[in-house]
Amino acid sequence: MKTTATIAGLLMLPAVAGAQTLTVYTYDSFVPDWGPGPAIEEAFEAQCGGCDLEFVAAGDGAALLSRLRLEGERTEADIILGLDTNLMAAARDTGLLAPHGVEAQFDLPISWEDDTFLPYDWGHFAFVADADTPAPSSFRDLAESDLRLAIQDPRSSTPGLGLVLWVEAAHGDDAAAIWEGLADNVLTVTPGWSEAYDLFLSGEADAVLSYTTSPAYHLIAEEDDSKVAWAFDEGHYMQIEVAAIVAGTDQPDLARDFMAFIATDAFQSVIPTTNWMYPAVVPEGGLPEGFDTLVQPDVSLLFPPEEAADRREGAIATWRDALAQ
Incomplete structure (x- = not known):
């Protein structure tokens, strides 16, 4: 439902003297x-x-x-x-x-x-790929594929942290097994989002961790409808x-x-x-x-801030251990 921001007393920002x-x-x-x-x-x-x-x-x-x-x-x-x-x-x-x-x-x-x-x-995190790439419907499907992924480091990147908490929220005690399955799919881990997305656009990776909204950029700015976000059955982390x-x-x-x-x-x-x-x-x-063309997840996942903080180090350790094997 659309609402309008109501800012008390904000009719116009006051003038500020000098070049502050x-x-x-x-x-x-x-x-x-x-x-x-x-x-x-x-x-x-x-x-x-x-x-x-x-x-x-x-x-x-x-x-x-x-x-x-x-x-x-x-x-x-x-x-x-x-x-x-x-x-x-x-x-x-x-x-x-x-x-x-x-x-x-x-x-x-x-x-x-x-x-x-x-x-x-x-937004919701999602893997973004070309529309002609076979789309997995879950993390397990993805782990069983030969698709190459560019993801971000959860120690430096909010999408990277979102991914490890996504797996944690969706699979709980099975998170370690999910990451063990995905380890072979991870082509590279980048410090931030931009580096990973560039690898996808250059064709080095089949898919990149991004957002359900990312295809809107290609559609609106480039008039290119060839990029899609995969919808996962277990839901998407916000x-x-x-x-x-x-x-x-x-x-x-x-x-x-x-x-x-x-x-x-x-x-x-x-x-x-x-x-x-x-x-x-x-x-x-x-x-x-x-x-209006974007994927709308059936299930939204999100840990409250304090719980996310409590789970952060354990989720990162699970990810790190699986990728180090």
């Missing part, structure tokens, strides 16, 4: 010309009265958290954008984040109430991506303005055709044509 800089740490694919960063930067700077919004690429999502931990209170970041629910508990435990102060209604598959982390998009204010920011007012801006149409309308995910708030114009 707001530094946002995010993941690599957010920043390029084809990503959402440039359009969001232009839209926010048009409203903030002379501020400078600066996106800083910091690797993939898990690498982003690692950088925040490493820099600690010395970080130059005012905003962290690109963590997800699997990393929220660990990020909260750093003590480096502050409440966002935003009141909004979100179009998410789950209810959302969190005063630190603000969602900006969401990702909800979030942003948070760094407590030590020297631009607290501007940071809160940006967090409020995230829930507006100016930000959310950029997401579907640049980040190729579902927006956290459906824009007034609805989703772009082509999103």
Whole structure:
């Protein structure tokens, strides 16, 4: 159901005296010309009265958290954008984040109430392949095939972490056996999403871990309907991506303005055709044509943040042990 963000008191972002800089740490694919960063930067700077919004690429999502931990209170970041629910508990435990102060209604598959982390998009993980590649219907079917996979490292990548938690959520005690079966299919493990997707596009891998929304890029941007996401019988793990204010920011007012801006149409309308995910708030114009063709999982899997944190190291160890054999 489409709802409209309701931001208390946000009729127009207030003017900011001088060229104040707001530094946002995010993941690599957010920043390029084809990503959402440039359009969001232009839209926010048009409203903030002379501020400078600066996106800083910091690797993939898990690498982003690692950088925040490493820099600690010395970080130059005012905003962290690109963590997800699997990393929220660990990020909260750093003590480096502050409440966002935003009141909004979100179009998410789950209810959302969190005063630190603000969602900006969401999707389901899936393997993406060419339409003429025989499609497995489950992890077990995939393990029995000869298909070559490009996946991401769960220690540095949010999709990689999502995959090991997907197997954990779908198969529980059988997760180790699933990974043992998949080990021969894994062609390579990359630090982040972009490297893995490039291997797929170059033909080195038959399929890549990505999202059910990824085929929309090829369909809308390239007019290419040859890419599909495989639907798995056991369901698909969700990702909800979030942003948070760094407590030590020297631009607290501007940071809160940006967090409020995230829930507006100016930000959310950029997401579907640049980040190729579902927006956290459906824009007034609805989703772009082509999103109606995407796979819709029958079962959505998601560990709550605290449980994801508890399961993370065990799930990674199971994955690592299977691939090391």
